[in-house]
Amino acid sequence: MKKIDTKKAPAAIGPYCQGIVIDQLFFSSGQIPLTPEGELVNGSIEEQTHQVFSNLKAVLEEAGASLETVIKATVFIKDMNTFAAFNEVYGEYFNEHKPARSCVEVARLPKDVLVEIEVIASVQ
Template identity: 50%
Template sequence: MKTILATAKAPAAIGPYSQGIKSGETLYLSGQLGIDPATGKLAEGVGAQTEQSLKNVRSLLAEAGASVEDVVKVTVFIADMEDFPLVNAAYSKVFTVNPPARSCVAVKALPLGGAVEIEVTAVVR
C-alpha cells in the first residue's frame, strides 16, 4: 500500500508525478528543485537553489512525520559540475551528523532551468 505525500510548503509537482510516496516504512521523495513554493520561482544562484531545494525536502519529510535524520540515500543532480563546491557547502549544513549515502550526477539540463535538484529516500519507524 502506498500513501501520496503532498504539502503546500514545497512546490507542487510540475508534471504527472507526486511530491512523494510513503510505502511501508520507506519514503520516496521526488526531486526537489530550488523553487520557493510561495513565489513559484527559482531562487537566485546555485547556493540559494540548493538551500531552497533542501528546505523543500525537509517540508516533505515533515509532512510524513520524518526528518533529515531519517534520510538514508540522497541523489543530487547538478547542471554544472563546477557548481559542486557550492552545492556541497549548502548540503553539509543540513546533513551534519551521520550523513546519508549520496550520489551526485551532472546532467545536461534540469526542469525550468534549475541548477540543482535533490531527491531522497528515507526510512521512518
Template identity: 50%
Template sequence: MNATIINSKKAPAPIGPYSQAVMAGNTLYVSGQVAIDPETGNLVTSNIEIETEQVMKNLGHVLSEAGMDYSNIVKCSIFVADMNNFQLINTIYGKYFQQNPPARETVEVSRLPKDVGVEISCIAVK
C-alpha cells in the same frame, strides 16, 4: 503492499504527473525537488547557494508531512547542471547532515526541469 501519497502544501506542487513523495511501508521516496518558492511559485535561482538552500527546505517540508526530518534520510541523489558548482552545493547540502550523512551520488546532467542548477531527491526511513 500499501503505498500512501504524501503531499505538503508547504512544498511546491508537482510540475508534472508525479507525487511529491510516496510512503511504501516505512520507506519514503521523495521526488526530485527544485528551487521553487512554494508561497510564490517562482524559481529561487539568483545563485547556486540560495537555490540549493531552497531545494533543501522543500525536501524538509515533504519529510515533515510524512512525520520525518533530515535524520531519516538514508540516500540522496543530486543532479547538477554544472559540476563546477559541486563545492558550493556540497557546502549548503552538508549543513543539513552534520552527523551520519546519508549515502548519495552527484551527477552532472545536460539539463534540468525549468533549467535550474540543482535537483535533489531522497529516500528516508522511519
C-alpha cells in the same frame, strides 16, 4: 502506499506527487528550487540549494520523516564546477548524519535550475 502532499513545498509540475510512503520508507520526487507558491528561486547554486532543502524538509515532515532519517540522497547538478559551493550548503543540512549519496552532472534540469535533489528516508 500513501501519497504525500503538503502546501509547505511546491506542487508537482507534472503527473507525479511530492512523494510516496510504502512500508517504512519514504521516496521523494526530485525537488527543485521552487518556493511553495511555485516561484522559481533564481540565483546562485547556494541559494537554489537552500530552497531545495526547504522543500525536502517540508515533504519529509509531511511523510513522518526528517533529514536525520534520510538513507540516500541523489543529486542532479547542472555544472560540476559548482560542486564545491553546493557541497558547502549540503554539509549544513547533513553534518552529523551523512546519508549515502550520488551526485551526477546533467545537461538540463526542469525550468533550467542548477540543482535537483531526491531522497529516500526511513519513516518513524
